[in-house]
Amino acid sequence: MTIKDQLSRLIHIDRPCRRIVSLVPSITELLVDLGLSDRIVGVTKFCVHPSGLKQSKTVIGGTKQVHIQMIKDLQPDLVLANKEENVQEQIEEIALFCPTYVSDINNVQQVLSLVNDLAHICQGVQDASKISRLIGQHAPKSIFDSQRALYLIWKDPYMSVGGDTYISYVMNQLGLVNVCQERDRYPSIVMEEIIEMNVDCIFLSSEPYPFSEKHRLYFTEQLPHIQTALVDGEAFSWYGSRLIHLPAYFTSLKSVLLSKPK
Numbered sequence: 001m002t003i004k005d006q007l008s009r010l011i012h013i014d015r016p017c018r019r020i021v022s023l024v025p026s027i028t029e030l031l032v033d034l035g036l037s038d039r040i041v042g043v044t045k046f047c048v049h050p051s052g053l054k055q056s057k058t059v060i061g062g063t064k065q066v067h068i069q070m071i072k073d074l075q076p077d078l079v080l081a082n083k084e085e086n087v088q089e090q091i092e093e094i095a096l097f098c099p100t101y102v103s104d105i106n107n108v109q110q111v112l113s114l115v116n117d118l119a120h121i122c123q124g125v126q127d128a129s130k131i132s133r134l135i136g137q138h139a140p141k142s143i144f145d146s147q148r149a150l151y152l153i154w155k156d157p158y159m160s161v162g163g164d165t166y167i168s169y170v171m172n173q174l175g176l177v178n179v180c181q182e183r184d185r186y187p188s189i190v191m192e193e194i195i196e197m198n199v200d201c202i203f204l205s206s207e208p209y210p211f212s213e214k215h216r217l218y219f220t221e222q223l224p225h226i227q228t229a230l231v232d233g234e235a236f237s238w239y240g241s242r243l244i245h246l247p248a249y250f251t252s253l254k255s256v257l258l259s260k261p262k
Helices: 026-031 067-073 089-095 108-122 128-138 166-172 191-196 213-222 233-237 239-243 247-259
Strands: 002-004 010-012 020-022 040-043 079-084 100-103 148-152 203-204 225-231
Touching: 002 108, 002 191, 010 079, 026 040, 026 079, 026 089, 026 108, 026 203, 040 067, 067 128, 067 148, 067 213, 079 108, 089 100, 089 213, 100 108, 108 128, 108 239, 128 239, 203 213, 213 225, 225 233
Parallel strands: 020 040, 020 079, 079 100, 148 203, 203 225
Antiparallel strands: 002 010
C-alpha cells in the first residue's frame, strides 16, 4: 500500500499496521477513540489522554526530544508524527527504518482527512465513520460576536498565535477576531503592544506555558478594562476526537467572559 501523508510524502506500507508509535498527544487520543489502543506500543510523555494509557505503553521521550533507539527497539510498523509538534531531523531519521506519517493540521477538513488516512492505513477500524461524523457535528461554531481576542501561549517573552495556526482557525470558527491574525506562526509581543491593540479579551493558555491565576490577576491589574481568562490549551490546540467534547467548554467560556464586567 502506498499513501500520501499530509506533507504529500509517499508512505509505503506492506501490511495493516499493528505496532504504532505516536509522537503526537492528540493523535494518540484519536487512535484510542478509533479503537486502536491495543496497536499502540509507544507514546510521548505528553500523551496524557486517555488517563492511564501512558502507564501501559513505552514512553519514548517528549514531542521535541524522542529517543530514536527506543522507537527502533519497539519495531513499529507505523510512526505518527506532526509537522508542528515534532522535529524534522528526528522524523527524517525515523523514516529511514519505519513508515512515518506526518500530519499537518490547520482546519477540521484536514482532521477528517487524517481520520480517513488512519482508517485506510490500519484497516479493520470500525469506528472511523462514527468518529468522523461526530467531529463534523461538534466542530467549532460561531458563538462569539467578533470580540477581538489575544491568545497567549508563552511568557518571557509573551508569545501569541498568528493567522496560519490551528489555534487561530479555532478562534475564527468561534466568531473571535485574532488580533495577531496578520502575523506568522508564534509572534513575540510586549505589554506596550497589547495596550495598543484594542483587544476585548485576553486568553492565557494552559499550555505550552502553564499560565495560572496569578498571571490572570497580573493582567487584570495592568489592564482592568480588558477581560482576561485562563483557557484550556487542549481545547484550542488539540485536534482529532478531542473536538467531540468541546462545544460545552466553549459555551461555558463565553458565559465566563460575558459575566465579567469590563
